[in-house]
Amino acid sequence: MKLFNKQYSQPGTKPGTISQSDEVNYTVSLIDYNKTNIVDHTVLELATCRDFIENTNITWIHVQGNPSAEAMITLAKGLNIHELHIEDILNNGQRPKVEINEDQIFLILNLPLSDEGVTKIEQVSLFITKNTLISFCSGSFMPFENVIERLMANVGKIRKLPADYLMYSLIDTTIDYGFPLLEAYAETIQEIEDELLNTRDRAILTRIHALRKEVLLVRRRIWPHRDLIADILREEENSVISKNTILHMKDCYDHVESIKDTLESYHEMTQGLMEFYLTSVSLKLNDVIKFLTIFTTVFIPPTFIVGIYGMNFDSSISPFNMPELGWKYGYITVLGLMAISITGMLIFFKKRQWI
Known part of the structure; x- marks a missing residue:
């Protein structure tokens, strides 16, 4: 189970010091679009992305994987990204948060994924100015394929609205990845319940404990998304976020609340499963003691x-x-x-x- 993958700096390190990643494996894609035209570049060097930012189109740059510190510094110089933001992007495992300035917004989200029964949480970072959005996603899984398909097919409102609506689409997609994970948890809980009715194998207690711990950790990583979106909803005057996008962000808030409440229920259900197992074992022990007592008494x-x-x-x-x-x-x-x-x-x- 992979839930944390964070590189910590040495104690006493100056804030903003970028850690060197042992593994450098990343790809860069760029989509430059307006209402009528769209240009898709699948692989680019970070240094060449600055050429597309100068035009009036909306530019979406996506970095997938683990870029090097040198490449991140090159991109930061062209986009005026603060060194503290670069540090947060490179050091995975950050708590979800949002930092809103007058002309730019920086967000960190947690992306929950279920891969063949193994839960892992990747980090998604978004940096947005008026016409430019830069997204970073750790790991090898690209979570925004559906957004790209909508852009290319000109479906929905993305091509017709400013870059902040694209930001909303990415936030909404990241949050919605929690629902398949909830379905996986529901199936696991049902499977354990069925096994508890048929057997008292001690290995079930280990599975229940592992599931309960996993649900608790995912809940703790997803919960801050609510505060993040609430901070965005409180922004009334900002040159980056429009009122229309703020209205759509309320839908994200509802999704986060739904996921949070469901995780809370699953946490209580796993606690109930553990209590049910211990109770059933205790009842079985009582039956054995009762039989031996009656046998001895007779x-x-x-x-x-x-x-x-x-x-x-x-x-x-x-x-x-x-x-x-x-x-x-x-x-x-x-x-x-x-x-x-x-x-x-x-x-x-x-x-x-x-x-």
Whole structure:
């Protein structure tokens, strides 16, 4: 389970110091568009992207993977991106946040993904000015294919509205990736519930604990998105965000609330599964103890009888020394007495509903 992948600077490092990544593997794509025309460049060097920013079109630059510090510094110089933002982009695992200035906005989002049962969280960073949006996504998975398809097909409002609407589309897409993860959690919870009804395998407790921990961590990483969007909704006068986009951001807020509430429910359900497992194990243990107790109790009277008649006092010395030892039917009588005592105790237990 991959939930955190953050590179920490050494204690005492100057703020804004960019960490060098051990793995440099990234691609850069650029889409330059307006209402009527669109140009798509699939692979570019970061230094050449500055040539497209000078025009009046909307320019979307997307960096996928782990760029080098040198490449990020080159891009930052052309776009006036602060060194602290560059540090946040390169050091994955940041808490979702938004920093709104008069002419630019910087956001960090967490992208939850489920890959063959393994949950991982990638970081999405957005930097937007009036006509330019730069997005960064760690890892190899490209989450914005549907947005690109809408742009290329000129479907919806993206091509007709400013760059802030493109920002909204990317935020909405990132948040909506939480819903498939919720479906995966729901299936896992249902599967564990079915197994609990059929077995008491100790391995189930390990699965429940791992699932509960995973839901808790994802919930903690998704929760700050609500505050992030709330900060954007409070912006009334900003040259980057239009009132129309703020209205659409309310839909993102509703999605975050839905995901947060569902994760909260799943967290409680996993806690319930753990309690159900422990209760079922306790009930099984009680049944075992109950059976052993009844078994022991039933054989106490016969053991008592056998103990008495195992003393073997000679009846010829005294008439009080076990006269039954010389009785013709003594052995059969003692066996019958033991059988009667066992049967009587079983009937007594049955009437008291102990068995």
